[in-house]
Amino acid sequence: MRDSATAPVELLPVAFIDLQAQRARIGARMEAAIGRVLAHGGFIMGPEVAEAERKLAAQCGAKHVISCSSGTTALVMALMAKEVGRGDAVFVPSFTFTATAEAPAIVGATPVFVDVLPDTYNVDPASLERAIAVARQTGLRPACVIAVDLFGQPADYDALKDVTSRHDMWILDDAAQGYGAHYKGRALGTCAEITATSFYPSKPLGCYGDGGAVFTDDDDIARRLRQVRVHGQGHDRNENVRIGLTARLDSIQAAVLLEKLTIFDAECAERNVIAARYTAGLAGVVATPVVRADCTSVWAQYTVTSPRRDRIAASLQTQNIPTQIFYSKPIHTQPPYRGFPVAGGGLPVTERLAQEVISLPMHPYLTAPIQDRIIAAVRAAVA
Numbered sequence: 001m002r003d004s005a006t007a008p009v010e011l012l013p014v015a016f017i018d019l020q021a022q023r024a025r026i027g028a029r030m031e032a033a034i035g036r037v038l039a040h041g042g043f044i045m046g047p048e049v050a051e052a053e054r055k056l057a058a059q060c061g062a063k064h065v066i067s068c069s070s071g072t073t074a075l076v077m078a079l080m081a082k083e084v085g086r087g088d089a090v091f092v093p094s095f096t097f098t099a100t101a102e103a104p105a106i107v108g109a110t111p112v113f114v115d116v117l118p119d120t121y122n123v124d125p126a127s128l129e130r131a132i133a134v135a136r137q138t139g140l141r142p143a144c145v146i147a148v149d150l151f152g153q154p155a156d157y158d159a160l161k162d163v164t165s166r167h168d169m170w171i172l173d174d175a176a177q178g179y180g181a182h183y184k185g186r187a188l189g190t191c192a193e194i195t196a197t198s199f200y201p202s203k204p205l206g207c208y209g210d211g212g213a214v215f216t217d218d219d220d221i222a223r224r225l226r227q228v229r230v231h232g233q234g235h236d237r238n239e240n241v242r243i244g245l246t247a248r249l250d251s252i253q254a255a256v257l258l259e260k261l262t263i264f265d266a267e268c269a270e271r272n273v274i275a276a277r278y279t280a281g282l283a284g285v286v287a288t289p290v291v292r293a294d295c296t297s298v299w300a301q302y303t304v305t306s307p308r309r310d311r312i313a314a315s316l317q318t319q320n321i322p323t324q325i326f327y328s329k330p331i332h333t334q335p336p337y338r339g340f341p342v343a344g345g346g347l348p349v350t351e352r353l354a355q356e357v358i359s360l361p362m363h364p365y366l367t368a369p370i371q372d373r374i375i376a377a378v379r380a381a382v383a
């Protein structure tokens with residue numbers, strides 16, 4: 001039997017996201033870091049949690065970082081801290097992961113679905129305007145928009161602020177896929193009133209389980225977020241000042257995050273090299289992703305579009321090359337969400353993208369020979 005070092009490239013297994021390759025880089029340090037938590041035993045709010053929050057704040061420049069138990073919880077905490085609830089409209093893209101729309105529904109607000117732009121797949125400010133009009137007609141109070149940095153690229157915060165400032169709304173950045181990216185030179189975490197992110201293992205910055213964080217520069221919102229994270233606790237555990245959750249980040253996950261942060265910038269740079277290589281190899285064959293000149297992306301996904309998407313997926317599958325469809329069913333078409341309003345004019349871009357997108361393997365450890373094999377397979381599928 002051949003080992004993978006000697007197998008021909010066409011037989012090498014292809015990972016969609018390769019966390020084992022990352023372990024080869026930092027595994028020993030990671031095990032030592034986890035071992036330190038096991039030794040001190042402070043599993044809840046141990047010193048690693050405050051340290052990870054400090055490092056994240058220093059990295060993106062946010063004044064406050066409140067770590068928490070998942071990206072979904074981070075979104076819910078932000079809405080709870082701002083007391084968003086019944087009668088409030090929260091505008092969300094339908095072309096995103098479910099959690100973006102789930103969070104407003106959990107707090108009793110009404111998600112109102114907005115279309116995305118055809119080039120960046122991020123919220124379309126003109127569709128947001130039309131959605132606000134629909135919300136007002138149905139008697140809802142426009143509260144905020146959840147701007148998703150889809151596939152790793154920031155939404156257009158200045159264009160969104162033009163809309164939200166006219167309607168007395170605020171912006172919640174869902175940076176679950178984009179943390180580490182920059183908008184006009186500013187790091188995500190500082191581009192909206194509140195930013196939420198996820199440390200789910202497959203995210204560009206992931207831990208070894210569930211985790212997340214909320215970022216804000218506002219002292220009062222930060223204080224409320226810390227209360228929400230632990231049952232609405234006030235000065236001590238005998239005082240409850242609001243309704244809250246059990247939503248802390250475990251010390252072990254914080255220790256994992258601290259190790260991953262040491263290589264995060266290098267990994268983001270490597271992802272960009274791999275994305276550029278894909279784009280050079282696939283230009284003119286499929287529609288390759290567009291990153292705005294004033295943004296950077298962390299390439300949570302490398303997602304192309306093609307009317308022959310299903311053919312590409314089937315063909316790559318026969319060659320053991322994994323692909324994923326993010327997202328084949330827009331959220332507004334899913335049963336729990338069908339009753340919620342959508343922007344005037346509907347969501348035609350979202351509906352087309354659901355038919356045409358396909359995400360290719362993307363991680364910092366994708367080698368050039370494997371990538372060449374993927375590029376050749378896509379080219380052959382559409383030939």
Ligand SMILES: Cc1ncc(COP(=O)(O)O)c(C=O)c1O
Nearest residue numbers: 070071072097099100176198200
């Ligand atoms: C855009 C977006 N928002 C929110 C989440 C939720 O994060 P988590 O899985 O940590 O709850 C995800 C995770 O997949 C996501 O991609």
